[in-house]
Amino acid sequence: GENVEQHPSTLSVQEGDSAVIKCTYSDSASNYFPWYKQELGKRPQLIIDIRSNVGEKKDQRIAVTLNKTAKHFSLHITETQPEDSAVYFCAASMEYGNKLVFGAGTILRVKS
Amino acid sequence: DTEVTQTPKHLVMGMTNKKSLKCEQHMGHRAMYWYKQKAKKPPELMFVYSYEKLSINESVPSRFSPECPNSSLLNLHLHALQPEDSALYLCASSQGETNLYGYTFGSGTRLTVV
Numbered sequence: 001g002e003n004v005e006q007h008p009s010t011l012s013v014q015e016g017d018s019a020v021i022k023c024t025y026s027d028s029a030s031n032y033f034p035w036y037k038q039e040l041g042k043r044p045q046l047i048i049d050i051r052s053n054v055g056e057k058k059d060q061r062i063a064v065t066l067n068k069t070a071k072h073f074s075l076h077i078t079e080t081q082p083e084d085s086a087v088y089f090c091a092a093s094m095e096y097g098n099k100l101v102f103g104a105g106t107i108l109r110v111k112s
Numbered sequence: 113d114t115e116v117t118q119t120p121k122h123l124v125m126g127m128t129n130k131k132s133l134k135c136e137q138h139m140g141h142r143a144m145y146w147y148k149q150k151a152k153k154p155p156e157l158m159f160v161y162s163y164e165k166l167s168i169n170e171s172v173p174s175r176f177s178p179e180c181p182n183s184s185l186l187n188l189h190l191h192a193l194q195p196e197d198s199a200l201y202l203c204a205s206s207q208g209e210t211n212l213y214g215y216t217f218g219s220g221t222r223l224t225v226v
Contacts, residue, residue, distance in 0.1 A: 032211040043202065043217045044155065089154050093211045098143050098162055100204075100215055102154035 002027040004092050006103025013080050015112045023090035023103050024072040030092040033073045034100075035064060038087045047088075048075070080110045114139060116218035118203050124224045127193060133221045135186040135203030141216070143209065144186040146178060147202040149220070155202055161186060162209055193225045 003026040013019050025033075031052040036044035050057045050064045050073065057064050061080075066073040077084055090103040116137045125131045135144065143162045147155035160168035161180040169178075175197075177189040186203055203218040 032214070034214060041200075041222070043219045045217075046214065049214060087152070093215075095210050095212075098145070098160045098167060098206065098209060098211075099157065100145075100211070101157075105152070105154050107152075 002030055002092055002094070002099065002101040004090060004101050004103040006090050006106060008106060009104065010107045010109070012109045012111060015080060015082060015110055017080055019075075019077045019080050019084070019108055019110075021075045021088055021090070021106045021108070022072060023074070023092075024070075025092040025101075026071065027092070027094065028068075028071065029094045031095050032093040033064070033066060034091050034093075035062075035075050036089045036091065036102075038089065038105075044089060077108075080108075082110050082112050084108060085110045114216070116203055116205050116216050118201075118218035118221050120221060121219065122222045122224075124226060125190065125193065126226055127195075129193075130189070130191045132190065133188040133201055133203075133223075135188075135218055136184055137205045137216070138184055139205065139207075139216065140183075141205035141207050142183060143206045144180065145204040145206075145215075146176075146186070146188050147204060147217075149200040149202055159188075190223075193223075195225050198223055198225045 006023045034049035038044045063076040093100045146158040149155045159178040179187040200220045202220045206215045207213045
């Protein structure tokens, strides 16, 4: 089955700096890669996603890149703000089969 | 309506109690999911219902019993739970058998077993 590894487990950055979180997946059949932000006690919220037919996607300060050959994808947050502090999860899913597999999560702390 | 609604938001139950968690969506999604999430850990898949049929059971203990009465509702029946079952239980839905439109998560039920 699919296995998703996520690094780093914790990340501290200064406000205004960039943050990068990286994930690798094992199953080349996976074609959908969402990123979730989860604040304490709340639901995972989708912040951006990418499909395997696209190499990069951007939404304001957030971007995701995908390297299908190397089977890894990354989340980039620019101009970080204190409200970006949360746990971020990457995930991977195959087109069929209804399984969404999560990475272990990254605790992001943005220091003001 | 673009939400997945879960009730109750919080639940405290004893180890001999029987309780149920409920999940509802009105987006016409035909796949529904139960996830369990411990603190500072990722959500772990428990069950998947596809077109009201159980399609995935991730070797979950029988003290957790899912039920899908119709395409909009998903229940999780709880019986004889252990304190280590205390967690956030998340329901999610997706359009069907493909991931074409992604997944929508509910706000979860915070379960404490005493």
